[in-house]
Amino acid sequence: IDQVRRKIVTDTVQIPEWDTRTGVHFKPGEFSLNEGHEILKINDRWNAGYDDTRWFSAEVTIPENLDGKKLYLRLNLGGEALVRINGKIVGAISMGENWIDRDLIFLDEGKAGEKLNIEVEATVNNGVFCDYAIAGAKYLTYTIETSQIDAIDEETEQYFYDVRCAYDSLEQIEDKVIYDRVYTAIDESIHCLDFDFDDEIFYKSVPVAR
Numbered sequence: 001i002d003q004v005r006r007k008i009v010t011d012t013v014q015i016p017e018w019d020t021r022t023g024v025h026f027k028p029g030e031f032s033l034n035e036g037h038e039i040l041k042i043n044d045r046w047n048a049g050y051d052d053t054r055w056f057s058a059e060v061t062i063p064e065n066l067d068g069k070k071l072y073l074r075l076n077l078g079g080e081a082l083v084r085i086n087g088k089i090v091g092a093i094s095m096g097e098n099w100i101d102r103d104l105i106f107l108d109e110g111k112a113g114e115k116l117n118i119e120v121e122a123t124v125n126n127g128v129f130c131d132y133a134i135a136g137a138k139y140l141t142y143t144i145e146t147s148q149i150d151a152i153d154e155e156t157e158q159y160f161y162d163v164r165c166a167y168d169s170l171e172q173i174e175d176k177v178i179y180d181r182v183y184t185a186i187d188e189s190i191h192c193l194d195f196d197f198d199d200e201i202f203y204k205s206v207p208v209a210r
Helices: 002-006 126-134 154-172 176-190 199-209
Strands: 009-014 017-027 030-033 038-041 045-048 052-061 070-076 079-085 088-095 104-106 115-123 140-143 146-152
Touching (some): 002 154, 070 079, 070 088, 126 140, 154 199
Antiparallel strands (some): 009 146, 017 030, 017 052, 045 140, 070 104, 070 146, 079 088
8 A cells, every 4th residue: 555655646846946035924914025036945944933924936847758647736835824826726735843734736737848836834833833932942943855846646546545444444344354354455455556566557557457
């Protein structure tokens, strides 16, 4: 099942850098912008405290190999953030210790040549920062870990959730007869997958397994 998960993403486009600005948030829609811009890349670090806001912006052109595919924007910039594409709010991301991580934004079907203007309005993760602030911290430091667009094989994605759901249900099944039938169905399904050949052959085996 873990091997199936690794096959969900077929292609990836990296977002190599972000143009960023900082400011202070007063109330909804009202900010005091600081002067200057800073370019940040993967593994770069940035700081955020209460009321601090950092805007990340980047432009991505959808390449031919992503045309017609289901796409996700995958971001781990740290903290919590609102995500806009071409001026429209499309979702939010959240990262932090002992916190619910959300790093995926579903995009529309890929269209080769389409330009995506991505803006991320980021700030400190307040749920995590609270304890640090009580201890005297003025800010938290975050690292940009993931910045990319992933193309998905939808059949494999659906199959992964189907088989994973069935597998996770086993620990709740008390009736041995039903348990054995569900386990056998999972086992026989997994054995339909052709892991030993190239990706094209694997993807052809997924509908049979599903």
